[in-house]
Amino acid sequence: MRVANSAGRAVIVIGETAGDIATASEGRFGPDMMSVFDNWDEFCAFAANITEGTDALDMSSLQRPVSAPQQVFAIGLNYRQHAEEAGMEVPEVPATFTKFASSLSGPFDDIPIVGTAVDWEVELVAVVGRQADNVSVDDAWSHIAGLTVGQDISDRKLQMAAGRQFSLGKSRRGFGPMGPWIVTPDEFDNPDDLALGCSIDGEVVQDARSSDLIFDIPTLIAELSSVLTLYPGDVIFTGTPSGVGMARTPPRALAPGNVIETWVEGIGTMRNTCV
Numbered sequence: 001m002r003v004a005n006s007a008g009r010a011v012i013v014i015g016e017t018a019g020d021i022a023t024a025s026e027g028r029f030g031p032d033m034m035s036v037f038d039n040w041d042e043f044c045a046f047a048a049n050i051t052e053g054t055d056a057l058d059m060s061s062l063q064r065p066v067s068a069p070q071q072v073f074a075i076g077l078n079y080r081q082h083a084e085e086a087g088m089e090v091p092e093v094p095a096t097f098t099k100f101a102s103s104l105s106g107p108f109d110d111i112p113i114v115g116t117a118v119d120w121e122v123e124l125v126a127v128v129g130r131q132a133d134n135v136s137v138d139d140a141w142s143h144i145a146g147l148t149v150g151q152d153i154s155d156r157k158l159q160m161a162a163g164r165q166f167s168l169g170k171s172r173r174g175f176g177p178m179g180p181w182i183v184t185p186d187e188f189d190n191p192d193d194l195a196l197g198c199s200i201d202g203e204v205v206q207d208a209r210s211s212d213l214i215f216d217i218p219t220l221i222a223e224l225s226s227v228l229t230l231y232p233g234d235v236i237f238t239g240t241p242s243g244v245g246m247a248r249t250p251p252r253a254l255a256p257g258n259v260i261e262t263w264v265e266g267i268g269t270m271r272n273t274c275v
Contacts, residue, residue: 001184003181005062006061007058008067009030018053028046033066034068037128040130065127066235072176074123074236077091079240079242081208081242082240085243086246099175100171108271109174109177111153111175117155118153118155119156119254120260125238127146128234129144132229135222140217140221140222141218144185147191148178150237152175152176153176155170155172176237178235192216193209194265195210196263198261199260206242210238213238217236220238259272260273260274
């Protein structure tokens with residue numbers, strides 16, 4: 001199942017059509033996305049009976065698929081080769097920070113460029129569907145509503161100037177594109193092994209598989225939920241592979257006019273223009 005946020009309303013995406021969830025459920029679920037996550041199990045049982053959409057899907061209307069998460073987590077240095085290119089040791093526990101929720105944006109929104117050190121980071125993003133407290137690795141996938149595509153856009157100058165307290169440099173306006181929709185785990189042959197990558201103006205700069213994650217999604221759910229409570233609709237940016245701009249010789253940064261395309265196998269592609 002694919003669930004999207006179309007102009008502020010939750011919809012089910014079926015092929016090239018969309019079905020408005022609030023209309024189909026006669027107000028039981030929706031219209032906003034967060035109400036769907038709050039009743040995720042009941043919603044999934046209802047949605048299993050929807051087999052066709054009612055309207056043509058308007059891709060231009062798609063907004064970030066999680067409109068107002070309580071918590072946004074991001075994991076640093078979660079691919080070994082990225083840790084190596086950054087010159088940092090692989091952490092023993094997930095290197096967790098937050099992207100403030102006001103930085104989140106949609107799959108086709110513009111990205112405002114501030115300064116000369118703005119970098120790209122393709123990421124597989126997990127969205128929580130059930131409250132999680134002290135969840136085991138074996139039970140972790142049952143707490144995930146689905147997966148989506150993300151970019152952890154980063155102001156490297158601000159990130160490093162803050163004593164490597166990453167959150168502020170990761171949270172400028174528009175620095176968290178997500179989308180185009182959420183895909184439930186049952187849609188994947190293996191949700192632990194997905195191709196992901198991104199290109200700048202058509203040049204592929206990152207190309208990897210999520211099976212290379214140091215801490216995979218079940219481990220992240222277990223580790224995070226051992227410390228704090230995860231709530232329905234919470235977002236987890238799981239980390240970026242190698243190929244970021246700051247590690248290049250010479251370093252490369254995003255500039256106004258650049259077009260970033262970001263994809264994850266089995267989910268879809270975002271296209272964001274730098275302005």
